[in-house]
Amino acid sequence: MDFSLNDTQLLQWESIVDFSRRELNAEVRNDDLQGTFPLPKWRKCAEMGLLGLLTPEEYGGLGQDLTSAAISLQALSYGCEDSGLTHAVVTQLCCVVLLNQYGSAEQKARFLPKLSSGELIAAQSITEPDAGSDVLSMRTKADASSSAYLLTGGKVFISNGPLADLVIVFAKDSEGKSSFGGDISCFLLEKGTPGFSAGKPLAKMGLRTLQNSELFFDEVAVAQEAMLGKRGHGMFIFGEAIEWERVLMTAAHLGTIQRVLEKCVSYAKTRKQFGKEIGQNQSVANKIGAMKVNLELGKLMLYKMAWLKDQGKRATLEASIGKLFVSESLKSACLDAVQIHGGYGFMQECELERDLRDSIAATIYSGTSEIQQNIIARMLGL
Ligand SMILES: Cc1cc2nc3c(=O)[nH]c(=O)nc-3n(C[C@H](O)[C@H](O)[C@H](O)COP(=O)(O)OP(=O)(O)OC[C@H]3O[C@@H](n4cnc5c(N)ncnc54)[C@H](O)[C@@H]3O)c2cc1C
Numbered sequence: 351m352d353f354s355l356n357d358t359q360l361l362q363w364e365s366i367v368d369f370s371r372r373e374l375n376a377e378v379r380n381d382d383l384q385g386t387f388p389l390p391k392w393r394k395c396a397e398m399g400l401l402g403l404l405t406p407e408e409y410g411g412l413g414q415d416l417t418s419a420a421i422s423l424q425a426l427s428y429g430c431e432d433s434g435l436t437h438a439v440v441t442q443l444c445c446v447v448l449l450n451q452y453g454s455a456e457q458k459a460r461f462l463p464k465l466s467s468g469e470l471i472a473a474q475s476i477t478e479p480d481a482g483s484d485v486l487s488m489r490t491k492a493d494a495s496s497s498a499y500l501l502t503g504g505k506v507f508i509s510n511g512p513l514a515d516l517v518i519v520f521a522k523d524s525e526g527k528s529s530f531g532g533d534i535s536c537f538l539l540e541k542g543t544p545g546f547s548a549g550k551p552l553a554k555m556g557l558r559t560l561q562n563s564e565l566f567f568d569e570v571a572v573a574q575e576a577m578l579g580k581r582g583h584g585m586f587i588f589g590e591a592i593e594w595e596r597v598l599m600t601a602a603h604l605g606t607i608q609r610v611l612e613k614c615v616s617y618a619k620t621r622k623q624f625g626k627e628i629g630q631n632q633s634v635a636n637k638i639g640a641m642k643v644n645l646e647l648g649k650l651m652l653y654k655m656a657w658l659k660d661q662g663k664r665a666t667l668e669a670s671i672g673k674l675f676v677s678e679s680l681k682s683a684c685l686d687a688v689q690i691h692g693g694y695g696f697m698q699e700c701e702l703e704r705d706l707r708d709s710i711a712a713t714i715y716s717g718t719s720e721i722q723q724n725i726i727a728r729m730l731g732l
Pocket of ligand 1: 441477481483506507508509715716718719720
């Protein structure tokens with residue numbers, strides 16, 4: 351087993367960290383306060399190739415495998431202090447993966463190049479006001495009775511929702527089999543389609559530069575060709591998508607943990623109280639030590655998850671273990687980081703309170719921690 355990064359991955363790590371620090375960290379505090387999506391930085395991410403990490407080269411991307419893309423995302427969130435922007439990038443990559451895996455040749459040729467160049471922004475929409483963790487209870491329906499499908503219903507909390515040019519919509523097909531989600535299909539919906547609208551960006555506790563909103567479908571006509579994958583395969587697609595999403599989110603969270611950890615080490619070595627550095631106190635050092643333990647264990651889990659997906663295998667159990675462990679580790683690392691920085695940690699100037707606010711959502715989106723625990727128990731036959 352080889353745990354080292356190869357030369358290409360090392361170079362990629364260094365260049366993305368350097369890029370992120372140089373191009374993405376100005377005005378983050380202000381953008382967070384205003385809740386503004388930093389479109390110029392998004393375009394820079396596209397120029398850097400970050401939106402095309404997983405897009406095949408023939409469609410203008412870098413065609414990386416998931417392991418390399420996971421390293422790139424860690425580098426991005428390690429260098430970039432705007433976790434909302436990183437989340438928007440991850441959302442785009444999740445949509446690219448779905449299109450690449452299930453899209454027709456026409457759909458890929460039409461959308462993948464523009465998603466990699468950042469010209470189009472994408473969102474994926476599953477959650478509804480009455481169907482969050484319980485995905486199968488979704489009510490958005492796709493009526494197949496006319497020549498086109500008619501989408502009716504609504505989604506909520508959708509990342510990139512207010513900006514999205516292309517939305518992947520999961521909906522219940524009126525003629526499908528209702529058992530095990532066999533009535534759910536997946537559609538590509540374009541901005542400007544009559545009957546489709548997005549709500550205003552929702553005000554949030556954290557990840558405020560990421561734009562989230564409701565989506566409304568009022569008898570939106572979508573052609574047969576707009577279906578992604580096969581009819582009734584929505585839950586199968588969702589199952590695959592959520593594994594990729596959990597790997598990509600986990601990669602981004604680990605980069606943030608590393609950034610926060612290094613900030614704590616630096617502060618603990620320089621801040622003096624009672625005539626010595628605060629890091630000389632075991633209760634402070636132990637908090638930082640725990641961050642390091644979680645970072646290293648999280649990386650092992652990440653690379654296992656990514657390796658499984660690169661082999662074309664399912665990683666349901668591993669993705670849930672990794673997502674649960676790393677998202678909870680991120681939240682506790684950010685909370686401890688504020689504590690280690692004392693009063694300064696509580697101030698906006700220190701920029702850790704934003705990381706803490708941002709981290710809270712990590713144990714909610716992409717399946718809550720409780721749902722990951724349920725999946726792990728189910729996989730153990732409980
Ligand atoms: C920042 C952010 C970005 C998001 N982006 C997207 C997106 O792009 N697309 C999208 O479709 N959705 C998105 N979501 C929605 C997200 O996926 C849901 O919020 C999440 O799945 C939980 O659903 P819910 O909010 O309805 O909570 P609920 O399902 O109502 O859960 C409420 C509480 O009950 C617990 N609970 C529920 N069922 C069980 C159970 N069986 N066992 C134990 N505990 C249970 C939950 O763990 C939670 O603590 C986003 C959410 C956030 C916060």
